Amino acid sequence: MKLLMLCREPRLYSCQRLQQAAASGGHQMDIFDPNRCLLKLSVNPPHFQLYYQANRNADPILLDKYDAVLPRFGTSSTKMGCAVLQHFAAQRIYCLNHANAFALARDKWQSLQLLLQNGIPVPSSFLSGCEFTAENAVRTATKSAVQNNVEQAESSLILKTLSGSQGIGVMLTEKPQSAVSLLETLTQAQISVLLQDFIAExxxxxxxxxxxxxxxxxxxxxxxxxxxxxxxxxxxxxxxxxxxxxxxxxxxxxxxxxxxxxxxxxxxxxxxxxxxxxxxxxxxxxxxxxxxxxxxxxxxxxxxxxxxxxxxxxxx
CATH class of the missing domain: 3.30.470.20 (ATP-grasp fold, B domain)
Known part of the structure; x- marks a missing residue:
């Protein structure tokens, strides 16, 4: 098979291991940065094409067809990476994680909603609108934690930005005043954030x-x-x-x-x-x-x- 991995950092352990495993199975695997792709749609006949520019000084090349695509791009590439995935899926090329599911997983709140909708247990979580006061959001979240008999519920809450990975964007506030101040700051900066029970045990x-x-x-x-x-x-x-x-x-x-x-x-x-x-x-x-x-x-x-x-x- 001819495989394509979408990744900005080919030297990462995961990329190297997957490329080695593919080679051991007799497959060829290219690793391309989705942010260096140019997608083309044409109507007569309906056609999907993809050009790749290896660096700023390189001429774009038209990529051949692949048998399967592996998405391994980070949060900074989610939008373009998912567009590239959808481009391949439209050609009935198998993608190891489809664009819609990939994008959904990157949104912490929407994924929690869908998990609970399917009967999968998640921590008590809260998402407030920009006109809902931070003080009331924190008070409501803290009151809920007490009702759920969560340890240290009187003071500690977790705040998470809706996107982020490797622990970035996850904050512990040990006092309600700190949670209010942080939530106000993030809301003012137009950064969406959810509140969640801190599981001390x-x-x-x-x-x-x-x-x-x-x-x-x-x-x-x-x-x-x-x-x-x-x-x-x-x-x-x-x-x-x-x-x-x-x-x-x-x-x-x-x-x-x-x-x-x-x-x-x-x-x-x-x-x-x-x-x-x-x-x-x-x-x-x-x-x-x-x-x-x-x-x-x-x-x-x-x-x-x-x-x-x-x-x-x-x-x-």
Missing amino acids: ADGADIRCFVIGEQVVATMQRKGQSGEFRANCHRGGVTEKIQLTQQEKQIAINATKAIGLDVAGVDLIRSKQGVLVLEVNASPGLEMIEKTSGIDIATQMISFIERKVTESVNIL
């Missing part, structure tokens, strides 16, 4: 599940450094192996399906209310979870693509 730990299709292929527990509530590895968190219950695995699979993804990193947290889904990541990193679990996730992803492409060919 998790002790700075969460669980990353790597889902491919309808299977959890690898897991790890992440724990933040002393004094750090975020468990993300990019924030200095440490990882270890962990065994999940069948119920926890099923929740991760259901969350992936609810968002409409084929591959996802699902973050879970164990609370007094049971296991909750914090987030569903459409482009989960491979490095720490492969090294922690000892599982070759990259090869499993390529094998999944092989099956999907074969199925699509048989259908056609």
Whole structure:
């Protein structure tokens, strides 16, 4: 097969591992930055074309057709990356995570709404309009946390920007006054943010599940450094192996399906209310979870693509 990965940083561990796994399977994989693409639509006959400019001084080249596309772009490339994905999907080329699902996963609030709509447990969360006062938003969120018997509910709340990754845009406020001040500042800057219960009993730990299709292929527990509530590895968190219950695995699979993804990193947290889904990541990193679990996730992803492409060919 001829594969295309959409990624701005080809040197990243995940990109290198997937390219190696593709080569081991006898496939060619190109890695292109979606922000360097030019999309063309023509009407007679209906036609989709894509040009790529490797650098500012290079002449654009018309790309050949690919058998499948792997999206691995970051939040700064979401809009153009999804446009490129849709361009390929319109040509009936298989995309490992479709544009609509990818964009949905990047919006923390809309993805939480859809998860709860599908019966998947999430932390109590609040999103206020720009004319709803920050003081009332924080008071309502804090009152709800007390009613839910959340530890330290009288003071602590999590604030999250609607887009962001690797722990960026996630803030812990230990006093209501701090939450009000921060929410007012972000609202004034026209940055949308949600409020969420702080799950103190998790002790700075969460669980990353790597889902491919309808299977959890690898897991790890992440724990933040002393004094750090975020468990993300990019924030200095440490990882270890962990065994999940069948119920926890099923929740991760259901969350992936609810968002409409084929591959996802699902973050879970164990609370007094049971296991909750914090987030569903459409482009989960491979490095720490492969090294922690000892599982070759990259090869499993390529094998999944092989099956999907074969199925699509048989259908056609």
